[in-house]
Amino acid sequence: MHALFKGLKILEFGxxxxxxxxxxxxxxxxxxxxxxESRQRPDFIRLLRLTPDTPGxxxxxxxFAMVNPNKYGIALNMSHPKGPEIARRxxxxxxxxxxNFAPKAMAKWGLxxxxxxxxxxxxxxxxxxxxxxxxPDRNYPGFGGQGxxxxxxxxxxxxxxxxxxxxxxxxxxxxxxxxxxLLVGSALLHRQRTGQGQYIDLSQVEAGVTCLSExxxxxxxxxxxxxxxxxxxRHAAPHGAFRCAPQDGDDDRWVAIAVHDDADWQRFRxxxxxxxxxxxxxxxTTAGRLAQVDELEDHVAAWTRTRTAENVMHTLQAAGVDAGxxxxxxxxxxxxxxxxxxxxxxxEHAAIGTxxxxxxxxxxxxxxxxxxxPAPCLGEHSEYVYRELLGMSAAEYSALQADGVxx
Amino acid sequence: MSTVANxxxxxxxxxxxxxxxxxxxxxxxxxxxxxxxxxxxxxxIEPLGGDAARRRGPFVAGTADPERSILWLALNTxxxxxxxxxxxxxxxxxxxxxxxxxxxxxxxxGPLEPHSLAARGLGYDALRKTNPKLVMCSISPFGxxxxxxxxxxxxITAVAMGGNMYPTGNPDRAPVRCSLPVAYYHAGxxxxxxxxxxxxxxxxxxxxxxxxxxxxxxxxxxxxxxPAQFPLTGFKGGxxxxxxxxxxxxxxxxxxxxxxxxxxxxRGGAARIPGIIALIEYxxxxxxxxxxxxxxxxxxxxxxxxxxAEVDEIESALGAFFRSKTMAELFAAACDRNLMLAxxxxxxxxxxxxxxxxxxxxxxxxxxxxxxxxxxxGAFAKTSLGAATIRCPAPxxxxxxGDVYGALGLDVTALAAEGII
Numbered sequence: 001m002h003a004l005f006k007g008l009k010i011l012e013f014g015x016x017x018x019x020x021x022x023x024x025x026x027x028x029x030x031x032x033x034x035x036x037e038s039r040q041r042p043d044f045i046r047l048l049r050l051t052p053d054t055p056g057x058x059x060x061x062x063x064f065a066m067v068n069p070n071k072y073g074i075a076l077n078m079s080h081p082k083g084p085e086i087a088r089r090x091x092x093x094x095x096x097x098x099x100n101f102a103p104k105a106m107a108k109w110g111l112x113x114x115x116x117x118x119x120x121x122x123x124x125x126x127x128x129x130x131x132x133x134x135x136p137d138r139n140y141p142g143f144g145g146q147g148x149x150x151x152x153x154x155x156x157x158x159x160x161x162x163x164x165x166x167x168x169x170x171x172x173x174x175x176x177x178x179x180x181x182l183l184v185g186s187a188l189l190h191r192q193r194t195g196q197g198q199y200i201d202l203s204q205v206e207a208g209v210t211c212l213s214e215x216x217x218x219x220x221x222x223x224x225x226x227x228x229x230x231x232x233x234r235h236a237a238p239h240g241a242f243r244c245a246p247q248d249g250d251d252d253r254w255v256a257i258a259v260h261d262d263a264d265w266q267r268f269r270x271x272x273x274x275x276x277x278x279x280x281x282x283x284x285t286t287a288g289r290l291a292q293v294d295e296l297e298d299h300v301a302a303w304t305r306t307r308t309a310e311n312v313m314h315t316l317q318a319a320g321v322d323a324g325x326x327x328x329x330x331x332x333x334x335x336x337x338x339x340x341x342x343x344x345x346x347x348e349h350a351a352i353g354t355x356x357x358x359x360x361x362x363x364x365x366x367x368x369x370x371x372x373x374p375a376p377c378l379g380e381h382s383e384y385v386y387r388e389l390l391g392m393s394a395a396e397y398s399a400l401q402a403d404g405v406x407x
Numbered sequence: 408m409s410t411v412a413n414x415x416x417x418x419x420x421x422x423x424x425x426x427x428x429x430x431x432x433x434x435x436x437x438x439x440x441x442x443x444x445x446x447x448x449x450x451x452i453e454p455l456g457g458d459a460a461r462r463r464g465p466f467v468a469g470t471a472d473p474e475r476s477i478l479w480l481a482l483n484t485x486x487x488x489x490x491x492x493x494x495x496x497x498x499x500x501x502x503x504x505x506x507x508x509x510x511x512x513x514x515x516x517g518p519l520e521p522h523s524l525a526a527r528g529l530g531y532d533a534l535r536k537t538n539p540k541l542v543m544c545s546i547s548p549f550g551x552x553x554x555x556x557x558x559x560x561x562x563i564t565a566v567a568m569g570g571n572m573y574p575t576g577n578p579d580r581a582p583v584r585c586s587l588p589v590a591y592y593h594a595g596x597x598x599x600x601x602x603x604x605x606x607x608x609x610x611x612x613x614x615x616x617x618x619x620x621x622x623x624x625x626x627x628x629x630x631x632x633x634p635a636q637f638p639l640t641g642f643k644g645g646x647x648x649x650x651x652x653x654x655x656x657x658x659x660x661x662x663x664x665x666x667x668x669x670x671x672x673x674r675g676g677a678a679r680i681p682g683i684i685a686l687i688e689y690x691x692x693x694x695x696x697x698x699x700x701x702x703x704x705x706x707x708x709x710x711x712x713x714x715x716a717e718v719d720e721i722e723s724a725l726g727a728f729f730r731s732k733t734m735a736e737l738f739a740a741a742c743d744r745n746l747m748l749a750x751x752x753x754x755x756x757x758x759x760x761x762x763x764x765x766x767x768x769x770x771x772x773x774x775x776x777x778x779x780x781x782x783x784x785g786a787f788a789k790t791s792l793g794a795a796t797i798r799c800p801a802p803x804x805x806x807x808x809g810d811v812y813g814a815l816g817l818d819v820t821a822l823a824a825e826g827i828i
Contacts, residue, residue, distance in 0.1 A: 001608060001612045001614060001616075002612070004604055004607060004608050004611075005607075017631060021628065025600065025604075029604065041677060044676045044677070044678045044679075047675070047676040047677075048674075048676075049654070049711060050709075050711065051654060051709065051711045051712055052709075052712070062632065062635075062636045062639055062640070063631065063632045063636070066632035066635050066636070067632065113791065131762050132762075132766055132789070134765065134766055135761075135762045135763075135765035135766045136742070136761055136762060136765055137742045137761070137762040138762075139745075140741065140742050140745075140762075141678070141682065141745050141747060142747060142749060143678075143679075143747065145660060145670055145672055145749075146670055146747060146748070146749035147749075148670070149661075149669070149670035149749040149750060149751045149752065150749045150750065150752055150757075150760075151752070151757070152752050152753070152754060152757055153585060153589070154649075154661060154668070154670060154751040155668075155751045155752060155753050156585050156586045156587055157575065157583065157584070157585040157586065158576070158577075158583060158649070159577070159580060159583065162577055162580075162648075162649075163648065163649040163661045163663070163668055164649060164661050164668050164751045165575055165576060165577070165583065165648065165649050165661070166574075166575045166585075167566075167571055167575045167584070167585050167589060167629060168571055168574035168575040168629070168630065168644070168646075169571065169574075169629040169630050169631040169633075170631065171585075171589065171629055173629075173631065174593060174628040174629040174631070175592065175593065175596065177628070178593070178596035178597055178599075178600055179596060179787065179788065181600045181603075181604075182441060182445075182596060182599050182600045182603055183421075183788050183790075183795070185600060185603035185604055185607060186421035186422055186445050186603050187421055187790070188607060189421060189422065189425075189603065189606060189607060189610065190421040190422075190792075192607075192610055192611075193424075196792070198421075198790050198791050198792045199790060199791040200788055200789075200790045200791075201788065201789045201790070202787075202788045203766070203788075205762075205763075206763070206766070206768055206784070206786070206787060206788075207787050207788070209757060209763075209768070209784045210784045210787040211437065211589075211592040211595075211596075212587060212592075212754075212784075213481040213482055213783065213784050214477060214478055214481040214482070214587060215587060215754045215757075216481075216754055216757065216758065216769075216782070216783065216784055217477045217480060217481045217781060217782070217783065218465060218477055218754065219753075219754035219755055219758060220754075220758060220769075220781065220782035220783075221467045221468065221477060221781055221782075222465060222467065222468065222469065222477075224465070225753045225754045225755050226586065226587070226754060227586070227753075228586055229586040230581075230583055230586075231563060231581065231583055231584055232586075233563075234464070234465075235463055239563060240563075240581065241563075241567065241572065241581040241582050241583070242581070243581065252645070254567075254572075254573070254581060254582055255567075256563045256564045256566075256567035256568075256572065256584075258561050258563050258564060260561065317555075317558045317559065320559065321559070322559040322560060322561050322564055323559075323564060324558075324560065324563075324564035324565070324567045324568040324623075325567065325568060326567040326572050326573050326582050327567065327568055327569075327570050327573060328570065328573045328574075328643040328644050328645075329570060329573075329574075329630070329633050329634045329636075329637040329642065329643050329644045330637055330643050331570070331573075332569075332570045332627065332634040332637075333634065333637050333638065335568075336553070336554045336555070337549050337550065337553045337554055337555040337556070337568075337623065338623075338624065338627075340550075340552065340553030340554060341550055341553060341621065341624060343624060343627070344634075344635060352639075355635065355636075355638075355639060356635040356636075356638060357635060358627055358628070358632065358634065358635045359624075360597065360624070360625070360628070361593070361594065361597045361620055361621050361622075361623075361624040361625030361626075361627075361628070362597055362598075362600070362601045362618060362619065362620050362621075362625075363550070363551075363618075363619040364601070364604070364605065364608075364616055364617075364618055364619075365531075365616045365617035365618070365619070366608065366614060366616035366617075367604075367605075367608050367612075367616065
């Protein structure tokens, strides 16, 4: 079989992670993706680590390069009077238009769904902003950090006696891209069968709250608001991250252990050498372990503290107990399982040099995805896209360029 | 609130006409729910004793009853439900019969786990012989092959091994996970994507395929490329509490308000600077903006070059201001003035959101079979052809045995007597 989305054409506006990571699913599977940016308003992730001294400036953003491989990049100044007209020609080229601006932007340029549909009847358009395209707070200008807060993830992460935390990263930025891929993929299936396009309004907050349905139902049905539980579980003990022996001077080494039921507990006891404290009859049942969880986890921590995190994981897993190293970013690079799945791929980038690019969490047996080209420098493929894909004449291209439309 | 009818036919939507057999446990519940919300006919297949999640509390109104587990009810909507004992030869034969008419099968099990399809002789090779167009998707802790493929895993170990736990937490305490299973959510959506993509491959190229989803690997993306950047930056992901590191300083991101917490980050860039300026104007109207904040040239603000001493001075004023206001006051101002500030909401606050109310996001789902009506998050997306939303309540154990097996011409009473269903 050939690449899944070979021949599919996607036009992408916006920035950050929520939209671009989602469109990357299609780019990695062979779609032709044209990413629209401008010098006036580059993707903000190009600026996240930028200082006046950054070599390569906005083209050298690591994160941008790692989110956007396999995409063509063009410069198009949408504030120029001719910008929106060129964008409309690109729409006629595309099967799918994806954007994650605040709602007013596309309409301002005459690129709302009704306008797009008039240009191309079966176009699929997806808009994903934080709060959705309707409602009193639709124009609220949020990023993933605010999405995590509004949809409830922050409140549920951390220690009961401390401030809410992450999770690290901006979690709606790793959930929303998958929703984007799911919705556009299902819309393509629908178009294949019916010939019909569609408009999709994905609110990143609503998608996050949907994942946390258990949080909502617990409150709505039982008037009980869940809170931060550290690493504790309502159903299992021990269940946590335990400090391990230092390695190479690094004392920030931890292992996660989860004992899910009474059979697990017996396996756990045996694998740690059945010390006298573990024979305590109160620990034999889940209810008993949950009731004594503080002292129980102190015992576990004393055992892990003298062993390396890797040793604890392999020892417990050999006995069939659920345990995993709390891996830091360096550990991930050296992880043999991720290496087996070839998770990190080397890419050559004009402004960065050699860098790694990560793959998603899925392997397809018949249609593997691939990294064919690095992420674009800003405007890198303007000439190719305007001339070859849009069929613009050399004279028109030069005139528009001289006019500042492609900046 | 809008109401979802109980027995709406499962045919409309982007995936109308597709049938999916769902054998997942908790790690995969969300996958089938999303596919069902998109219109697929998702048939949940449970062992005769029911899925383990049914026995987990909390329960609706505190009544311990396998039909009232909130976890089960929350993420198994838009599915029909049958029971089937695939540990019997007859049960396996019936499963293959179901596979002949189905479009996809999803499960959540490692390759050697006793409850996996492969362990019962029903792995992808066996299913493909029965139906070459079938798509099969397995969600497992670490993937189907490789040195850790036989290791056990759950949410906490997937988050740990995926590198999202180490950077989450306070520096003086253990790394920490979200108290609800975010690895399952990421992998659930990822699996739904995998099924839809593989169905596209089948529609365009004629064949099904196997889709291998790793819980561990799906948890790398939340680190926002930090792991891939390690060789360039040397940054291992050390914890920063409710804050973040800029180029030269530590910044707070989660701040105490009068009645809870709000999220606000002093990040720069063209998209964010107007929000900082608007916040200082708001503080000034309340008489709480020190002269040094007002005098600063914010147009050149860059969080990568500012020093810790400058950050501390700015943040002490921000902290005092946030503590003087409630979460609701601050968020109302954020919406009115385009401040990039948000409340760290509890479920109660989410249920009271004016934005979600205006979008009729929450729905009342009538469940006459259980005699309950519950409030749910409704459409996870809205489209010009209709909403991707709940089509029916989570199935009761074996609720659709009659419909599904009857359609295959099987005698439900006899199967039950034999211990097959």
